[in-house]
Amino acid sequence: xxxxxxxxxGLVQAGGSLRLSCAASGWPISLYIMxxxxxxxxxxxxxxxxxxxxxxxxxxxxxxxxxxxxxxNPKMTVYLQMDSLKPEDTAVYxxxxxxxxxxxxxxxxYNYWGQGTQVTVSS
Numbered sequence: 001x002x003x004x005x006x007x008x009x010g011l012v013q014a015g016g017s018l019r020l021s022c023a024a025s026g027w028p029i030s031l032y033i034m035x036x037x038x039x040x041x042x043x044x045x046x047x048x049x050x051x052x053x054x055x056x057x058x059x060x061x062x063x064x065x066x067x068x069x070x071x072x073n074p075k076m077t078v079y080l081q082m083d084s085l086k087p088e089d090t091a092v093y094x095x096x097x098x099x100x101x102x103x104x105x106x107x108x109x110y111n112y113w114g115q116g117t118q119v120t121v122s123s
Contacts, residue, residue, distance in 0.1 A: 002026040002112045004095045009117030012085055016121070020080040022095030022114060033098040034071055034078040035110055038091035038119075047105035048093070049080060058103060063089075085121045092116040 008020040022034070035050035049069040051057045057069050068081040078095060096110035 002029065002032065002097050004097060004112055004114035006093065006095045006114045006117040009093060009119045011120045011122065014085060014087055014121055014123050016085050017081070017083045018085065018119060020082065020093055020095075020117060020119075022078040022080075024076040024078070024097070028073065029071065029076055029078065029097065030073040031099065032112075033100065033103055034069075035096045035098060036069060036078075036080050037094045037096060037107060037110075038089075039094070039116075040091040043091075045094070045107055047107070050098075050103060050105070051078065052103055058105075060105075082119070085119075087121045087123045089119060090121050091119060093119050 003025045005023045036048040037045050038048050039045040049059045051069045051071050066084045071078045094116045095114040097112040098110040100109050
């Protein structure tokens with residue numbers, strides 16, 4: 001098993017930046033595809049980004065070019081750098097780990113989840 005704890009959320013003005021961290025414990029994160037999801041009030045949880053075991057990253061179209069995810073396996077930490085933030089990025093952001101052999105944007109493919117961190121972008 002792996003335990004995940006997100007940090008770095010907060011309140012920022014539109015156009016600003018935040019860097020989320022996901023600290024893992026338990027099994028090495030090198031075993032997992034690491035993903036980021038978000039959930040806004042009244043909306044379903046949606047895929048944001050993921051980084052495969054080899055470091056290749058994937059993004060939802062709405063954050064492409066603004067968000068960057070990366071992993072530091074020895075530090076057991078995954079990052080989500082969020083730049084040029086928009087009010088529509090406001091949500092609770094979750095880190096997740098998938099033991100699947102192939103990448104997926106489906107939340108059901110991820111076995112372990114953090115508790116989430118709130119990101120609020122003011123206009």
